[in-house]
Amino acid sequence: MRRADRLFQIVQYLRGGRLVTAAMLAERLEVSERTIYRDIADLQSTGVPIDGEAGIGYIMRSGFDLPPLMFNREEIVALVTGARMVRAWGGTSMSAAAEEALVKIETVLPDKERSQVGGTRIFAPEMGLPRATRNLIDRCETAAEDRHILTFSYIDKGEIKTDRRVQPLGLWFWGKVWTLVAWCELRNDFRMFRIDRMEDVTDSGQVFTHVPERSLAECLRQLEEKYGPQ
Structure with a gap:
């Protein structure tokens, strides 16, 4: 950051x-x-x-607020493109929030910049994600934010099913596939789970403690050490 x-x-x-x-x-x-x-x-x-x-x-102290933000053309294109991508490929709540964000951005911009929102020529066609998958993306994101342990059955690429109990750390999007990045208590290591291969996902309600050795930052450090900067 x-x-x-x-x-x-x-x-x-x-x-x-x-x-x-x-x-x-x-x-x-x-x-x-x-x-x-x-x-x-x-x-x-x-x-x-x-x-x-x-x-x-x-x-x-009360009464303090940040000054209004102004965006140049490139920033507007980036914001609109990002919102459109989330709307097309994100979770149910994410998609709705992206739509609302576009409305809010447009309302605070001057007339000249406002026209650039609708005029942005970069689009994100719908992927046709099932609603169940979109809802699961939201649930995983919320669990990572709240630090709630998740349990689920996972089917790997060899079609072998295992029961997992994980500490969710974040979500990564790979263009067509969403993965949950987590600390897996079964493997005692970092693992990535494809959202579309997770079944019977349950939020245990149990809060896991932040441990530097099991954090997203440490996961990224290990990946960079192995594959180079991500």
Whole structure:
């Protein structure tokens, strides 16, 4: 994650009006607490009204909001294209959210830029994903966000079925196939599971603890070490 994106996310987390500790932010953003302390100090120095101190927590004074964002043509094309892709190939909730995002983006743009939204010439034809698959994508995304352990039966490419209990870390899209990236408790290692080969998926409701050695960041590190930058 770029530093600018991380600073933006910190502001969003603090806008809830509740005390947030550096440890909570560090865990959520997968950086060290020292990095969070430095980011908070930099935000405060630019006038963002953040109160608090290290070891106690931080809170943002009410009334603060980010200035409106403006987009150039290339940024509009990227946003519209991304939203169209999600609408065509994402989960049920993702697709609806992408449609709503396009509406919101269009309403805040000046007239000249607004015309570029509908005029973007990049399209994403529907893949015809079954509704059950779209719903499963949403369920896996929610489980990864909430850190809920998932159980399911998995059918591998050799048509061998095994029961799995995993700690979901994220979703990857490969153009035609969605995979769930997770820490598999059966294999005691990182694994990727094709969404369309998962059956009887159940959210256990059990929350797993963030462990650096089993995190998405560590999974990416191992992949880069094996295959090069992803």
